[in-house]
Amino acid sequence: MSGMDDALTTVTLKVNRFTPRPERDRGARGGSPFAKKSGSPFGGSSSRNRRPHGKQWVQEYTLRVRPEDTVLDCLLTVKRTVDPTLAFRYSCGHGMCGSDAVSINGTPTLLCTATVADWAVRPNPLAQADDEGFRHTGDADDAAANAHEDDSGLGVIELAPLPGFPVQRDLIADIDPMLDQIRKLKPYLQADGVLATTSEGKVDVFEYLQNPQQLAKYEMLTNCIACGVCEGSCPVFAGGDAFIGPAALIAASRFVNDSRDTATASRLDAIDTADGVAACQSVRACSRQCPRGIDVGEEMWQIVARVKER
Numbered sequence: 001m002s003g004m005d006d007a008l009t010t011v012t013l014k015v016n017r018f019t020p021r022p023e024r025d026r027g028a029r030g031g032s033p034f035a036k037k038s039g040s041p042f043g044g045s046s047s048r049n050r051r052p053h054g055k056q057w058v059q060e061y062t063l064r065v066r067p068e069d070t071v072l073d074c075l076l077t078v079k080r081t082v083d084p085t086l087a088f089r090y091s092c093g094h095g096m097c098g099s100d101a102v103s104i105n106g107t108p109t110l111l112c113t114a115t116v117a118d119w120a121v122r123p124n125p126l127a128q129a130d131d132e133g134f135r136h137t138g139d140a141d142d143a144a145a146n147a148h149e150d151d152s153g154l155g156v157i158e159l160a161p162l163p164g165f166p167v168q169r170d171l172i173a174d175i176d177p178m179l180d181q182i183r184k185l186k187p188y189l190q191a192d193g194v195l196a197t198t199s200e201g202k203v204d205v206f207e208y209l210q211n212p213q214q215l216a217k218y219e220m221l222t223n224c225i226a227c228g229v230c231e232g233s234c235p236v237f238a239g240g241d242a243f244i245g246p247a248a249l250i251a252a253s254r255f256v257n258d259s260r261d262t263a264t265a266s267r268l269d270a271i272d273t274a275d276g277v278a279a280c281q282s283v284r285a286c287s288r289q290c291p292r293g294i295d296v297g298e299e300m301w302q303i304v305a306r307v308k309e310r
Contacts (some may be wrong), residue, residue: 002196007066008041008042008064008065008066009064009065009066009067009153009154010062010063010064010065010118010152010153010154010275011062011063011065011074011116011153011155011156011157012060012061012062012063012146012153012155012156012237013060013062013063013071013074013075013078013157013159014058014059014060014082014156014157014158014159015058015059015060015061015086015159015170016056016058016158016159016160016161016170016171017052017056017058017059017086017170018054018055018056018161018167018170019055019169019170020053020054020154020168021054021055023158028093028281032239033168036281044251047260056257059083061074061082061083061276061284062153063077063082064079065077065116065154066116066117067114067115067117067154068115068116069115070110070111070112070113070114070115070116070118070169071104071111071114071115071116071119071157071159072090072093072100072114074116074157075088075111075159075171080167083121083309086170087169087171087172088102088111088169088170088171088172089171089172090111090112092112093112094112095110095112095113095291095292096225097225098110098227098228098229098275098291099224099225100112101162101173101228101229101232102159102161102162102171102173103159103160103161103162103163103232104119104157104158104159105119105121105157105158106158106160106291107233107288108162108163108228108229108230108233108289109229109289109291110196110227110229110291117154117158118152120153120155120156120157121155121156121157122154122155122156122157123155123156123188129210130160132281156181159171161173162228162229162232163232163238163302164228164231164232164234164237164238164239164240165177165178165228165231165232167239173228175226178226178228178231178245178247178248179226181244181245181247181248182226182247182248182251184248184270185244185248185251185252185267185270186263186267187251187254187255187270188253188255189255189258189261190255190261190262190263191260191261191262192262195207198290206218208260210259210260214259217257217258217259218254218255218257220249220293220294221251221253221254221257221294221299222235222254223292223293223294224247224250224254224292224294225291225292226247226251227291228247229289229290229291230245230246230247230250230286230289230290231245231246231286233285233286233288233289234246234283234285234286235283235285235300235303236279236280236281236283241259241279242275243275243278244271244273244275244276244277244279244282244287246280246296246300249276249277249280249299249303250294250296250300252267252271252303253299253302253303255267256268256303256306263309265310268306268307268310271303271307277300277303277304277307280300280304282297282300282301282304283297284296284298284300285297286300
C-alpha cells in the first residue's frame with residue numbers, strides 16, 4: 001500500500017468553467033433588421049461562434065494522481081469526490097466514441113487518451129514575478145535548485161471547451177453544427193438502385209465486391225469518429241468563418257473514394273463552393289491530433305485536387 005502511495009504525485013487542473021444565463025423570451029420582436037446574416041449553407045460565425053452569455057470563471061483542482069492517469073480519470077475524480085457540479089462529456093473512455101474532445105493546454109484532443117504525464121506543464125521558475133510584478137533575476141542555477149526543492153508535483157493542466165463550437169456548460173461544447181454539416185453531404189452509400197444480373201438473369205451477388213486496392217482507398221477514412229478535434233484545430237473553422245469544415249469533407253471523401261458509390265459527381269458539386277473546398281487554406285493543422293490516425297490535411301488536399309481536376 002505504501003508503495004502505491006509513493007507512486008502518487010500532484011497535478012493541478014485549471015478548468016475554464018461556464019454556466020449559461022437563461023435565455024430571455026423576446027416574443028415577436030425578432031432579431032435586428034441590421035444584423036449580419038450568413039448566406040452560407042454551412043453556417044458561419046453567426047451560428048457557431050456566438051459569444052456565450054453567462055458566468056465564466058477559471059477554477060483550480062489539485063489532485064493526487066499517478067502519472068499514467070488520463071485527464072478523464074482526473075475529472076471523474078473531481079466529479080465524484082470534490083465538485084459534482086463540474087460538467088464534461090464522455091462515453092466509452094477508450095478513444096472510440098470521440099465525445100470527450102476538449103482543449104488541453106490550448107490543443108484540441110480527447111480527455112481519455114491524454115495522460116497526466118504527457119500534458120502537465122511545470123511553471124518556469126525563471127519567469128516567476130514578485131509582488132510588484134518584477135521577475136527575480138537571480139542566478140539560474142539557484143532558481144532551478146530552489147524549484148527542485150519545492151517540488152509541487154507534475155504541474156498544471158489547463159482545460160477549456162473545444163474551440164469553434166458554442167459552449168453549453170463548462171467543458172461541454174455543442175457539436176451539432178458539425179453533425180449537421182456532415183448530414184448535408186449525405187454520408188451514406190448511394191447506388192443507382194439497379195441490381196446487376198448474370199447472363200442467366202439471376203441477381204449478381206458479386207456486384208458490390210471490392211478488391212483490396214479499392215478497399216484501401218477509403219478504409220482509413222471509415223475510422224473517423226466525428227469528435228471535432230480536426231475542426232477545433234482548423235484556424236478557418238474555429239475562427240468562425242463560414243466553412244464546411246474538415247470533418248464533413250472527410251465524410252464526403254470516404255464515399256467519393258468508394259468504388260461502390262455512384263454519386264461522385266453530385267458529391268463533388270456539393271463541396272465545390274466558396275464555403276466548401278475553396279475555403280480550405282491548406283494549413284494542415286487538422287492533422288496534428290487526430291485520435292484515429294487519419295492524415296486529415298493530406299485527405300483534404302486530395303479531395304481539393306479531385307474537385308479542381310474534374
